Amino acid sequence: MKNIITLLLLATLSITQAQNSNEKADRLFDRMWYKEASALYELELKKAERKNQNFGNSNDSTYVNLLKRAGDSYYFNTDMENAYRWYDKLVSNYYSSVDAEYIFRYAHALQGIGQYRDAKRWMKEFSKRTEHKDDRSPKFSQKIITVEDILYIEPRFVLKNVSTNTKYSDFGPMYYKDKLVYSSAVDSSTFHTRIYHWNEQPFLNMYLGELNEIQSDVKLIDEFSDKLNTRYHEATLAFSPDETKVYFTRNNYDGDLGRDGKGTNHLKLYSAELKPNRDSVLTWKNVKELPFNSEDYSVGHPTVSKDGKLLYFVSDMPGSIGATDIFVVDILEENETTKQDSTFTGYSRPRNLGAKVNTAGREMFPYITNNALYFASDGHLGLGGLDVYESRVIEEQFQNPVNLGAPLNSKLDDFGFIVNEPKNRGFVCSNRLTGKGDDDIYSFVRLPEPEGPLCEQAIRGYISNSITGERISNVNMSLLSDTGELLETTTTNIAGAYTFNTVLDCATPYKVTAEKTGYEPKEKPTLTLDENGETVVALGLETLNELIVEEKGMLKIKIGIIYFDLDKSFIRNHAAIELNKIVLLMTQYPKMVIKIESHTDSRNSNAYNLSLSDRRAKSTRDYIISQGIDAKRIESANGFGESQLINNCLDGVSCSEAEHQLNRRSEFIIVKM
Incomplete structure (x- = not known):
């Protein structure tokens, strides 16, 4: 804000x-x-x-x-x-x-x-x-929860920018009788316009707006009270249940006034009572500072419990967990004090709501109902600056706050949430860029929660080679609805496992597909379980051809051993038979591109082996090209000599001929298909 x-x-x-x-x-x-x-x-x-x-x-x-x-x-x-x-x-x-x-x-x-x-x-x-x-x-x-989880929250709010918004800051709505009181920096005729240098806007005052029949829009009537509006900031207020007492925030910042030793000006809470004047007209009188205000910290943004016994507010007073916390006091009789503490007449000592609600960041703008505490915070994980959260009240205990998701929350500040719970209608404030000016007030309709307990499912699983059972990594996985709508994509990890993060309905049909170069694509219809949890979907993939295999994440063409005469690199008849299998496969898949790697055993010198293997790789390439395969489809043909032995048959190590033979190999690696 x-x-x-x-x-x-x-x-x-x-x-x-x-x-x-x-x-x-x-x-x-x-x-x-x-x-x-x-x-x-x-x-x-x-x-x-x-x-x-x-x-x-x-x-x-x-x-x-x-x-x-x-x-x-x-x-x-x-x-x-x-x-x-x-x-x-x-x-x-x-x-x-x-x-x-x-x-x-x-x-x-x-x-x-x-x-x-x-x-x-x-x-x-x-x-x-x-x-x-x-x-x-x-x-x-x-x-525990990620930004994606918040982004995927099913939208439950429909928002509308209200008519009374101006190019200035409009925020802090509160119900009053059948109307709405809110704060605005719009120019006032009551006082000479005084600019607040923070953002080149007039000072804040409280205004009264008329609600339309369905409480979806507001029309400005007048200032809320010329007895409460002063030449400084007034904003954010709350009423007693009978609406005869008001609590409101005031700040007398004028560039010089009311600042503490560090040069900081603080907010304070005030109360006023609705009393008749000399003409028997009800007006707000008896303005008082609340006894727990201070010149050393701020107190503001009140909300009163529906039974009128508790006053919640925001402060950075000693005992705060973070920048600003939500506190609560008991509202007592005017001259009453608690037995345990007689410090504050009419109120108990403030109590911090604790670490379940408050964080090291900012908790702001509380609003209490019989069912929940709503507040804005930047200390809980959210979508932007301040987000609106709901903490349900169960057996007089506040539960873990839940982000109310988009579109109520945005990438900027969202705050000042109030709601008529029986009607599922209310108001929220935001400085999102689609507004009319600075902070705007939005009316909303809240969609009711689904009846009965929520049943949620997720899908996870793994992909393996249907022949060898080996797990397959980097498989492109897709989750689709039963009608074919794409819901999410992911890839398998090094262990061949995958997880879709989309929250799914129970006992509902979906489709899972798996695709990877060199493999036949696979689709599997899936029915999620009828209870909360995860449905495991395992898929087996087959390569496009029995000659295609996967080794250490690489697709290769496996043929018989290519034999060369001793110290020679020309293609023998037996080798040609095996290489013709590659020619046939590449003819069958005209987009296939390969690279050829040739290796020797460790016998003879490194330089000799490197040269020999390179000649053999290029001779192999030339043979495949001679059989009609475009040279562009062979990315490279290189020899590696004895640099990549697949066993321990190094120089000076005694090995059998069969062990040496394992190192004398040609590999055909599929680059793309």
Whole structure:
């Protein structure tokens, strides 16, 4: 996101100060004026690269810090294309010394530009570097779940960009009566327009929108409350069940005000109550800071449980696992404190939701229902920056979060999810490029889950030679539906095994095909098992001709031994009979191309044997060509002398004639067919 998300994050950032020439850019960066800062960093980097000042030298700390800051200035503004440009240079040139956190950001930038394959590799590198040191490590190792698993999640959401979106940032929707309250940076007539320098947009305020009959679109009515909207940021709110009390986030960032000792401005949570004014008109009054706010950390993005007893929020307060975590407090009577702790009147001490939900990254924008906690995170494996996750509540315990998949999630930031569960309708926010402006609000319809327990199957197996039983590697495998639709392709490994990753239905017909050069293709109809698990499909392949065999992954033509007279290289009658089998086979398969390799035993000198074998290989080639085979179909004909013996009959070793004969061989290797 390009607005209030990063206000929470900045309290946790600590980046080395640049040298004097970069101080202006650093000051802008520290004030969160990222657009201005990125332009200056670009200029400084161009100067450095023109001068070639130790470019690529890991000791050049100034250049390294410039790369980091340039990448960060775009990363925190969710401009992943430009973040990738500088992170790529950082990682490419300083791979061995770059911090693991920049490997993490680099992977996210790659996701943000849709390069999932490369992102997957760098996620694994991040996991490897931070093993046992960062709780994101096992989540990004992809040993349990991979990016492909998330991409293959069956779509359950249909999204629509709502009418009220503007070219500015619109986000943070929340139901209020039969309407929708949301935050926007659209110009307001209540105050003089004041620009927020982070992204050249006006400050955020809360607005009220009217929902259409099916809750699929929003029409702007007015500001939500002139009593709550101020000259600073107001955003993300939640209501008590009876909607007479509101909790909302405020940030008084003005470039100078309300900053801590490190120069960071923090979010705070406030509450207000719906009370009648002098004219008996209900209005929001009695605005209060919540007692667990602080000048040293941020607190914001509230959501209230449906029974009104619990308030969840996001913070980077002490006790946080990562950059920002989700916490919860008990909502008490106004002057009540807990017996165990009287620190906060009206609320219990905040409790961290723990490592099942929270990570070393950012957990943001929680929304609680009776059935689940929904939140955005970049610390769990996902498709882009922030993804939306669902953690089911079973017996008052949060379960492992599940990514809700595309199209709800995208390669950029997706967050601010709320849902009317009985109607399976709701809203989510995203800065994906198909929107109207910065952050946009999207309405969605959620398709209901299938009735009954899910039954899922996968297909794996192995391929072997149907004659010899030898496993065959590099076989092209295809998985097709019963109607012939291609679902997935893969190849067998060195052990002849294969696995399809596509999640399949139980007790359903599919087809598995196997193809490899030199073998007859094979197709096998398959019915998956009627229970969760895997269906094993083994296939036996036969070569196209009995003369074709596979040895150590290479296809060869096996004929009888080609005998030559002692110290001679001309083709004898017996040899011609065997070579005619190759001529016939190559005539039968006109696209076949071969190469010829000739070998000798170890008797005689190395030089003599090399020359003799080479003459024999070329004599063999010439004979095949003389029988009508195009010379272009013989890629090469070379002798290797005694350099590739297939037994231990080396110089000086006593061997029988039969053992020496094994080394005197000609090989015909199929290059293509």
